[in-house]
Amino acid sequence: MLAKTYGCAVFGVSANLITIETHVGQGSKCYLVGLPDSTIKESIQRVESALKNTGFFFPRRKVIINLAPADIRKEGSAYDLPIALSILEASEQVELKGLDEYVIMGELALDGTIRAIKGALPIALEAKNRGITKLILPEENAIEAAMVEGIEVFGLSHLRETIQFIRNKITIAPTYVDVHALFGESHDSFDVDFSQVQGQEAVKRAFEIAAAGGHNLIMIGPPGAGKTMLAKRLPTILPPFSLPEALEVTKIHSVAGKLMGKHALLTHRPFRSPHHTISNAALVGGGSFPQPGEISLAHHGVLFLDELPEFNRNALEVMRQPLEDRNVFISRAKWSLEFPANFMLVASMNPCPCGYYNHPNKDCVCGPGQVQRYLNRISGPLLDRIDMHIEIVPVQFEEMSTGRAAESSEFVRKRVMEARRIQQNRFIPFPKIHSNAMMSSQQVNEFCHLDQASQQLLSVAMDKLQLSARAFDKIRKVARTIADLAKSSHIQSEHIAEAITYRNLDRENWAG
Template sequence: MLSRVYCASTIGVDARLIEVEVNMSGGVPKYFLVGLPDRAVSESKDRIDAALKNAGANFPRGKITVNLAPADLPKEGSAFDLPIAVSLLAVSEQIESDKLEKSLIAGELALDGQLRPIKGILPMVVEARDRGLEYVLVPKDNGAEAGVVDGINVVAFNDINEVMEWLEDENSHPIIDIDLESLFQKSGEHEILDFEDVRGQENVKRALEVAAAGLHNVIMVGPPGSGKTMMARRLPTILPPLSLDEALETTKIHSVAGLVEPGKSLVTQRPFRSPHHTVSDVALVGGGSIPMPGEISMAHNGVLFLDELPEFKRSALEVMRQPLEDGIVNISRARMSVSYPSRIMLVASMNPSPTGDWYDPTDTNGATNMQMQRYLGKISGPLLDRIDLHIDVEKVSFDELSAKAKGESSKQIRERVVDAREIQNRRFMGIENVHSNAQMNTKLARKICPIDDAGENMLKKAMNTLGLSARAYDRILKVSRTIADLERSEEIRSHHIAEAIQYRSLDREGWLG
């Protein structure tokens, strides 16, 4: 006898439909599991055996072959427990249902028959819908996450007994219905961090507003205690709210990594990831023997904050260059190649010198020129080339700290940022992979960012006088375009150029050379 049910396996941030085929014949009882299962899948037999017995069902006796097709695709994880168990029940005629052929089933079994949540359920549901299935059966804790996908019926269960009941009578459990509109409305109600709590630093807040408006990468340079980390953590509060498509993209990545909390539906706020400077190359970018997303992908559609940038391993920083440029991480292994999206806003911070103070060559107690070159040399030119804004952060004075008046709120700043992003959305409509000013290539930037003679002369004088590098030219054009968008100006004027030039301090002579 033969039975077949459907499951899915994640590859990158997408899923692939898997057929779980079970054949049973007479003879000496044996159990074969084929189809490139990993250890977790291979160990499923013992879990299924105990779960079925404790649920009042029987593990069938006979020569049983379980095939996970396609056979050349590696299978990993515990999501195959439930579909294998259901297929065993079907092949032994303990259940009969016409819904097996149009359902995707996924879940891990506890020894008592309870269902435990699994990773990657969201891309599995999307795959099931795209393949024309009608139902998805998942553990209770995965129900909210799975239910956000339109066009397919999701049913969640506590244990395998409930699954068996539903297969006999579909009215025994309701279809999950998630109100996406209310999810997004609630997402902004609990923001604790706000820019109104930041005293002083008006120039830095202005620079971060420009960065948020154009999705520009930022590096802040200032002594310890000047507020770099505090302001970086508030940056997501002024970014535009996530769209539904962005939320689904982001949740897919978090789902594959197993970071969606049980009972949660969508990631509705922009991620903020701040890895420690001891992070490995693989943990930062992604990979491993079984490829998994790294920090740069976990921050997709949000902010990746690297505090004390020179303390990170240079090798870890260098592998970020391609993902920062292309917005995607490509990982190749012998068995497969996967891609993870990494469209992020990079925010970095660093001290101005190894001692933490601003560099002064006349200070005998400060850092020497050789120490400065060694310290700043940890940041390569190609990486710095991908950072649009360099912001000097000074210490806050006592008068500013003790002031009772609050600063401008994140809500007020966000309104201007959203307006500027809407201008860019209209500008780049129909241009693939370009949604903001920072994503323009050189050719597009020269076309979109024409400047008049006054602006051209100012930029030429700045490059000659301040020693700005050639790589700063296009960056200044892009940032100037964003500043003009914030003012709703069609033309880039000289004062837009002047402000953008101020944000290139690390390109000046004496810094990185």
């Protein structure tokens, strides 16, 4: 007898509908076909044990299980549950009417318990696109999948329970999620705040500008100056997620297996801080079965690279294209895909190997040329793609001990959001542009007009700092953001002057 049900193969950040066909006939062997990986091939042992411990048996006849379309590679353990159910139907151990009306995914434990899977949200989206409105998923993934409107998601915990449900022996209500209520639960709650940072007013100002325009930023300063502390507080002043952004980022984290239990919807912009030993594939994505990398997990959020010169240079260089295009293309011989990567890059570094070059109180012990060689670990093209360079000096004791309350993230965030609203109105004709940092050269020329005094000031800076054409555009973008924060419709010379000060690493003889 032939039985059929549906599952989904997650590939990149989307899913493809898979038909699971099972035929039981004369013979004695089990064949699993349709380009399954080794994890799926091992499912036969898991399914056999789960069936036995649920009161059924694995048929000792010829069993053919086909995962169609057969030319798409399948991976993972999430096919256990649909394979087990289709075997029960095909071997006529139990009648499962309507099995082909569901998309079913779940990993089976040996006792029949259903374990969580990755990618429940893209699976639900694919099911809806294909016109299938009923999903059976592990209980832990039900809330995540139920965020897709127009489908019924049934979260189940055991194979026996699933069989009884399909046979209408028990009634289980579909999982319901109030997406807007879930989205607003912890929208504005943070564990850290800029009010906890004493001093560093100039650096806070730079962070406000970066947040308002979505600009990439690098901090240069000695150990203990507060670089990491400031970077961790950047998400607290970024504009809150819109619901489409939250769903888009949640889908990426779902595919990567980063969502667990009740945290089915990300309500805060992601902050990713990978270690400097990270590989190229882990940073940008890829692998035998492609997975999103850190730059995609930081989509619509912040990617913080602490101690930037310590990262593998090849890993840093592969970020150059995503920083410009805001997505990353992974191409191999048999497949190619695109991961979104619209993130803010925030990096930090010491000014030299010992960390105390230009320190007001401590002497640098680095030898001749060491400082420049240390800076040269970061390529010029990568630095060129970072809009703002900030030099940080340690906070003095008198500043730390004043006890004076610093400005909270809430007030800074309001100014940032007001500047973003100005930008949204400006870019209404350009639906893919959401901030000043995303402007193309053509849009920079259109929206960043300079008066004569500003042009002369920028001309001197270009000549003295030997800036590239890309840096020329970066300065104008930052100046446009400074003008937006000041609610000025035109870029003034003081806006250009402040933007130029955020190109510290371009200064002549900065490193001696």
